[in-house]
Amino acid sequence: MTKRLEGHHIVVTGGSRGIGAAIVEKALAEGSGVSIIDVEEEAGRAFIASLNAPDRVYFARGDIRFADDIEDFHRGAVAKLGPVTGLVNNAGRNSNADPVTMTEVQWDEFMSVDLKSAWLCARVVLPAMIAARKGAIVNIASVHADHTFPGYFPYAAAKSGLVGLTRSLALEVGRHQIRVNALSPGWTETFLVAEYFARNPPEMRQKVLDVHPMGRIASPAEIANCAAFLLSDEASFVTGANWRVDGGLGARFAG
Numbered sequence: 001m002t003k004r005l006e007g008h009h010i011v012v013t014g015g016s017r018g019i020g021a022a023i024v025e026k027a028l029a030e031g032s033g034v035s036i037i038d039v040e041e042e043a044g045r046a047f048i049a050s051l052n053a054p055d056r057v058y059f060a061r062g063d064i065r066f067a068d069d070i071e072d073f074h075r076g077a078v079a080k081l082g083p084v085t086g087l088v089n090n091a092g093r094n095s096n097a098d099p100v101t102m103t104e105v106q107w108d109e110f111m112s113v114d115l116k117s118a119w120l121c122a123r124v125v126l127p128a129m130i131a132a133r134k135g136a137i138v139n140i141a142s143v144h145a146d147h148t149f150p151g152y153f154p155y156a157a158a159k160s161g162l163v164g165l166t167r168s169l170a171l172e173v174g175r176h177q178i179r180v181n182a183l184s185p186g187w188t189e190t191f192l193v194a195e196y197f198a199r200n201p202p203e204m205r206q207k208v209l210d211v212h213p214m215g216r217i218a219s220p221a222e223i224a225n226c227a228a229f230l231l232s233d234e235a236s237f238v239t240g241a242n243w244r245v246d247g248g249l250g251a252r253f254a255g
């Protein structure tokens with residue numbers, strides 16, 4: 001297999017499980033070094049131990065809501081694996097707030113995780129990318145950026161914002177040969193989706209599968225394949241775009 005990410009150092013936020021963990025595995029398989037920042041220390045350390053690549057992996061516990069945590073993590077990552085060549089803003093969470101009772105603190109906290117953090121992380125890796133005249137940023141958005149679902153307030157606002165941030169940043173850094181893309185997964189088998197099915201009646205899972213043109217939802221590895229492409233030189237003229245990986249769900253009309 002061609003090693004598309006040989007010589008790279010990719011940062012994956014929230015890389016301890018789910019889609020982030022699949023991107024970490026794929027980047028390693030493609031020859032890259034990988035650094036992970038995640039709030040879940042125990043899960044993160046157990047995951048990186050399972051990868052069996054201690055020289056090519058760096059992990060630090062950190063909360064992407066906070067610039068100081070990101071800067072500390074970035075210093076440690078660069079000290080171990082050199083300048084960052086690729087960033088995947090993956091960490092995120094669901095929001096199921098009520099638009100009337102949601103507090104400003106809850107709003108700000110949610111938007112910090114699902115939107116602001118992508119800028120904070122980009123801010124620390126961009127100087128080295130600008131100096132190298134090379135780099136790729138992938139923002140993990142969602143199909144909710146285009147069409148959403150009742151009960152998810154204000155998840156769609158954060159994910160649409162992330163796609164807007166992608167466009168805006170792509171235009172700012174394009175002249176430095178840095179590419180910025182969004183990747184919008186549809187339903188993917190991870191903790192977030194398991195949590196959703198657990199909250200709903202058992203027939204909900206079948207209902208969801210039935211509306212999918214392919215009759216199934218994604219595995220995290222299928223999302224990671226697209227991320228690896230966007231991070232690699234094969235995507236050298238791809239920037240400012242939003243890549244939907246939703247098994248055709250977004251192409252479907254109701255009925």
Ligand SMILES: NC(=O)c1ccc[n+]([C@@H]2O[C@H](COP(=O)([O-])OP(=O)(O)OC[C@H]3O[C@@H](n4cnc5c(N)ncnc54)[C@H](O)[C@@H]3O)[C@@H](O)[C@H]2O)c1
Nearest residue numbers: 014018019038039063064091092142185187188190191192
């Ligand atoms: N699973 C899906 O169906 C789906 C669909 C579309 C988009 N997404 C997006 O994909 C991304 C990954 O989702 P997932 O399903 O793998 O979720 P997940 O909950 O399995 O994993 C998210 C990871 O992010 C970490 N994280 C959360 N908040 C953090 C914080 N403040 N600081 C540092 N780390 C933090 C978690 O500890 C966890 O390891 C999210 O941005 C999510 O919105 C998921």
